[in-house]
Amino acid sequence: MKYRITGLLLLLSVSLLSGCIELGRSWSDTTETRLVDFYKEPCDDDANTLCFRVREETGDSWELLDEDVSFDGFTDYQWGYRYEVEVVVSHDDDGDPTGYTFSQVVTQESITDAERSISMNLYSDTGILYAEDDSTWSLGGDISFACGDSCSDLTTAVTNGQVLELEFSATDGVLTLESFICSADEDDFASVCSGESSASWRVAWFQSDCGLADAHMCLLYKVNSSDDYELLKLADGITDFTPVWGEQADIDVTKTVSNGGNITAVVLDTDDSSPDDRTGSSYPFYMIVRGSELDSSSNGLITLYDGAPDLDCSSYNLCSRINGYIDDEQWMLIYGYYDGDVVVRTVVCHSDDIDSFRSCVDDEDDVNWGI
Incomplete structure (x- = not known):
């Protein structure tokens, strides 16, 4: 009986110790590299601050950090450049990142002219936009820009707490307002400012390099069969559409176009149930x-x-x-x-x-x- 009690006590002690070890598990800080995009975005629709866009590897999608994940110490960051940086990553108990502390820049590359355009929807009632003086505005307290011919429109929209769609470009640390595209009350914004329209496209059976900073293949399309093919400079292509090499597809899409005439998004409406075969030497x-x-x-x-x-x-x-x-x-x-x-x-x-x-x-x- 004595030995049985001793054994039970030992088993109980081991179980309790194991539970304590599991409860007390922690993740050490790690030194890693991250890629940082050439501009920042509002952390979310309710935020009045901007957050970095980061990813681990070139082929990954850009991830917008939220306000709960800090990125400290990158004081030399300039808009218009993509960076590879070394950071110290802090983790929560599940191993998810809770913050990044900047260590050093590994590489810094200026983006191409084709990529400088940035379209943003900004909820002015958060205070993310405010006038510094008669000709200069601040975006998220992070970077300033000249309002140019749009000063009056900005003032009116922000005073009324509207949602604004603005088109910027970023070069060498300078943010330029290219176009005041639209503004409307939040409830009306989607219908008034979406810039969406339907179109029928013929998508080519081949692709070509996009010419962006990162290596991507882009789709080619035309509106009419007699038109020339155009390059769709969107690394993500057409949402919900899976292109197949060697197949020419006639599809219906909804496209979003900025005030400057740039296509910013395309979504598939109707796919081609019987695309044309374009394999072989007859279709160079x-x-x-x-x-x-x-x-x-x-x-x-x-x-x-x-x-x-x-x-x-x-x-x-x-x-x-x-x-x-x-x-x-x-x-x-x-x-x-x-x-x-x-x-x-x-x-x-x-x-x-x-x-x-x-x-x-x-x-x-x-x-x-x-x-």
Whole structure:
């Protein structure tokens, strides 16, 4: 009996100790890297402050930090630049980040001209917008901008506590108000200011590099069958639509266009139940790729980025030539066709100088989009 009681007491002690260890579990701070986007956004619709947009890796979606997750010490941050930074990450008991403490900048890159446009919906009743003087306004107490020809419109909208849609651009730490797009009471904002319209598009059976800071393939589309293809410069493409290489699709969409004429979002309304097959050499196309994102060929194939099919460089004996362009991190305008892989017939333009490359592309009559 004595031994049984002793054993039970020992088992109970171990169980209690195990429970205490579990309850007292903690996560140590870790040193990690994060990518930081070139602009900030309101932390949420009710906030009067701005939060960083971050992600762990290039292929991840940008995550808007909320007000409960601090990002301290990054005092040298400038709008218009993307950063890779080293940070110390604090965690809660579940291991989720509760805050970041800035350590150092690993890389800093200026964004391209095609990416500088920023469209924001701002709820002025939060106090996120306020006038510093007759010609200058503050956004979230973080950065100032000149109101230009929109000073009166800003004053009226903010005085009335309306929701505003503004278009900015960010360059070298400077925020510029490009357009006062719209303002309305919160209940009426969606109907008055959405800028939405329906359209029927023909989506191409191939894609091409977007020309953005990060390597992405973008869709090409046209409104009428006789129109030229246009590049849809949205890294996320068309919401709810899954493009298939080698298939030309006629779809209905709802697009959102800024006052400056830029498409900011597209959502699928009606898909194509029987898309046209465009595989094989009878359906050639041009596409732009960036050599800096490619590795040399292996067994006659070159792996593309962003989920695109491989490049077949062997069918026309082009592997050695293209590998040289890859080694030099050159941009390439490729002519070929899709047949399970992208079979490269020739490289029409190539250069490591973006201006020279654009000039070459502009000279091609059958290429009506650039980067």
